Amino acid sequence: xxxxxxxxxxxxxxxxxxxxxxxxxxxxxxxxxxxxxxxxxxxxxxxxxxxxxxxxxxxxxxxxxxxxxxxxxxxxxxxxxxxxxxxxxxxxxxxxxxxxxxxxxxxxxxxxxxxxxxxxxxxxxxxxxxxxxxxxxxxxxxxxxxxxxxxxxxxxxxxxxxxxxxxxxxxxxxxxxxxxxxxxxxxxxxxxxxxxxxxxxxxxxxxxxxxxxxxxxxxxxxxxxxxxxxxxxxxxxxxxxxxxxxxxxxxxx
Amino acid sequence: xxxxxxxxxxxxxxxxxxxxxxxxxxxxxxxxxxxxxxxxxxxxxxxxxxxxxxxxxxxxxxxxxxxxxxxxxxxxxxxxxxxxxxxxxxxxxxxxxxxxxxxxxxxxxxxxxxxxxxxxxxxxxxxxxxxxxxxxxxxxxxxxxxxxxxxxxxxxxxxxxxxxxxxxxxxxxxxxxxxxxxxxxxxxxxxxxxxxxxxxxxxxxxxxxxxxxxxxxxxxxxxxxxxxxxxxxxxxxxxxxxxxxxxxxxxxx
DNA sequence: GCCGACTACTTGTCATGACGTGTTGACAAC
DNA sequence: GTTGTCAACACGTCATGACAAGTAGTCGGC
Numbered sequence: 001x002x003x004x005x006x007x008x009x010x011x012x013x014x015x016x017x018x019x020x021x022x023x024x025x026x027x028x029x030x031x032x033x034x035x036x037x038x039x040x041x042x043x044x045x046x047x048x049x050x051x052x053x054x055x056x057x058x059x060x061x062x063x064x065x066x067x068x069x070x071x072x073x074x075x076x077x078x079x080x081x082x083x084x085x086x087x088x089x090x091x092x093x094x095x096x097x098x099x100x101x102x103x104x105x106x107x108x109x110x111x112x113x114x115x116x117x118x119x120x121x122x123x124x125x126x127x128x129x130x131x132x133x134x135x136x137x138x139x140x141x142x143x144x145x146x147x148x149x150x151x152x153x154x155x156x157x158x159x160x161x162x163x164x165x166x167x168x169x170x171x172x173x174x175x176x177x178x179x180x181x182x183x184x185x186x187x188x189x190x191x192x193x194x195x196x197x198x199x200x201x202x203x204x205x206x207x208x209x210x211x212x213x214x215x216x217x218x219x220x221x222x223x224x225x226x227x228x229x230x231x232x233x234x235x236x237x238x239x240x241x242x243x244x245x246x247x248x249x250x251x252x253x
Numbered sequence: 254x255x256x257x258x259x260x261x262x263x264x265x266x267x268x269x270x271x272x273x274x275x276x277x278x279x280x281x282x283x284x285x286x287x288x289x290x291x292x293x294x295x296x297x298x299x300x301x302x303x304x305x306x307x308x309x310x311x312x313x314x315x316x317x318x319x320x321x322x323x324x325x326x327x328x329x330x331x332x333x334x335x336x337x338x339x340x341x342x343x344x345x346x347x348x349x350x351x352x353x354x355x356x357x358x359x360x361x362x363x364x365x366x367x368x369x370x371x372x373x374x375x376x377x378x379x380x381x382x383x384x385x386x387x388x389x390x391x392x393x394x395x396x397x398x399x400x401x402x403x404x405x406x407x408x409x410x411x412x413x414x415x416x417x418x419x420x421x422x423x424x425x426x427x428x429x430x431x432x433x434x435x436x437x438x439x440x441x442x443x444x445x446x447x448x449x450x451x452x453x454x455x456x457x458x459x460x461x462x463x464x465x466x467x468x469x470x471x472x473x474x475x476x477x478x479x480x481x482x483x484x485x486x487x488x489x490x491x492x493x494x495x496x497x498x499x500x501x502x503x504x505x506x
Numbered sequence: 507g508c509c510g511a512c513t514a515c516t517t518g519t520c521a522t523g524a525c526g527t528g529t530t531g532a533c534a535a536c
Numbered sequence: 537g538t539t540g541t542c543a544a545c546a547c548g549t550c551a552t553g554a555c556a557a558g559t560a561g562t563c564g565g566c
Binding site: 009010011045046048049052066068069070 | 518529
């Protein structure tokens with residue numbers, strides 16, 4: 001099984017062999033891999049070598065290991081979508097917010113918890129909101145859950161001048177959410193921009209989102225602009241990459 | 254330094270301490286971490302424990318290790334921003350394609366290599382292109398380089414019926430690229446859709462894109478539709494997440 | 507002065523051995 | 537039939553030891 005003279009490290013050969021068996025379907029999704037002890041016998045290597053091989057696969061997001069039970073092939077994740085259309089004014093009128101609209105469409109039970117705080121704008125926030133650094137911003141820090149499971153983190157920031165005296169500074173923003181309150185105060189949304197990236201989660205994020213090893217997070221920074229182009233709100237969202245796919249569409253010209 | 258009675262594994266405590274020193278700036282970007290031998294002395298743990306701690310940080314994309322030299326704090330990568338406006342017809346008329354437009358804007362020397370092949374549509378391709386499984390598709394497999402470095406992979410698929418007798422089946426599609434050829438044959442692009450996700454790279458992708466450990470890839474599937482809504486082309490792009498950020502903007506309603 | 511060999515230091519790989527802790531199922535006690 | 541105990545087995549953690557291989561600086565020979 002293992003070619004000792006090939007120059008390829010043994011643990012990589014074991015990892016490659018297991019990977020091939022997984023993608024080929026020999027180990028089907030959800031199936032349990034042979035125990036480390038069995039793999040030691042199968043490949044004729046030591047246990048640390050087997051574990052290093054499994055570490056590689058876990059880093060690729062192919063398997064998860066469960067203490068006392070075994071190592072399992074990761075089943076493909078169910079995919080939710082965030083479509084651009086869910087931010088339409090029509091949708092906002094019907095719902096309290098975009099996340100609840102997704103919930104209605106996907107059939108899970110949504111819940112969110114919100115913490116409000118006020119801070120002074122850092123460089124990044126100042127840039128997106130076109131304000132000076134240090135200006136006071138209202139921060140809405142939200143945790144979104146589906147059937148009790150945390151599935152999304154969102155941190156929304158607005159210049160405090162726009163939120164003073166509105167329900168945006170309350171835990172419950174009321175029907176239509178933040179954007180509806182902005183429009184009520186005479187600041188209609190003219191356009192949105194989203195900036196999308198991906199990275200590995202911080203340990204805190206991995207814990208909060210219950211991420212398996214080898215699962216990146218998608219970061220979305222959405223900026224809402226008034227009709228005249230003034231930035232009104234920036235929203236930093238953190239999504240588990242194994243549970244989300246983002247969709248955008250636009251006319252060709 | 255290490256609390257043996259806390260229940261927290263030693264390697265995690267070492268990882269947490271090093272992580273804190275990195276994010277706080279005590280180890281600045283590009284700086285060399287103390288050698289494994291030094292860390293063994295500092296924390297009073299064995300070398301495998303130190304290595305396991307470094308493995309954690311590498312998996313988070315915080316550090317890279319270089320054989321024979323040391324372990325280094327990953328400097329932040331310069332981010333290439335891709336905006337949706339790059340697909341405007343105007344831009345297509347001026348350039349040969351979107352990637353070359355980016356190159357002109359950013360000042361690097363672009364080069365691409367293309368391989369053309371024909372295959373029968375699998376389930377996913379058939380779904381996106383609204384054709385039956387098994388129907389012949391033209392596949393343009395492209396590798397994009399900036400200053401010689403591979404920075405992007407793109408696999409474009411079109412129903413062969415649309416490409417027969419056009420330059421789309423040639424290595425050089427001519428001015429304006431694939432979309433210009435489609436329009437010439439009477440199939441104007443009506444709209445685009447992009448589906449964005451992220452995952453860890455396969456070993457092949459990691460090699461080709463020269464990805465450090467702990468760097469995910471962003472996957473973008475762009476579908477181009479004719480004015481009547483018929484799918485014309487799907488394009489699977491793979492981007493290193495540490496070098497790219499995608500931007501989308503759209504009017505509020 | 508230049509260049510090669512040598513050496514010290516670095517990370518990479520692998521084996522062996524030990525103990526801890528969570529899971530499961532068999533089996534006995536109730 | 538239910539429940540509690542316990543052994544077997546799984547993965548998690550950690551130490552010790554060894555050798556391989558890449559890097560960079562030193563030093564001697566030329």
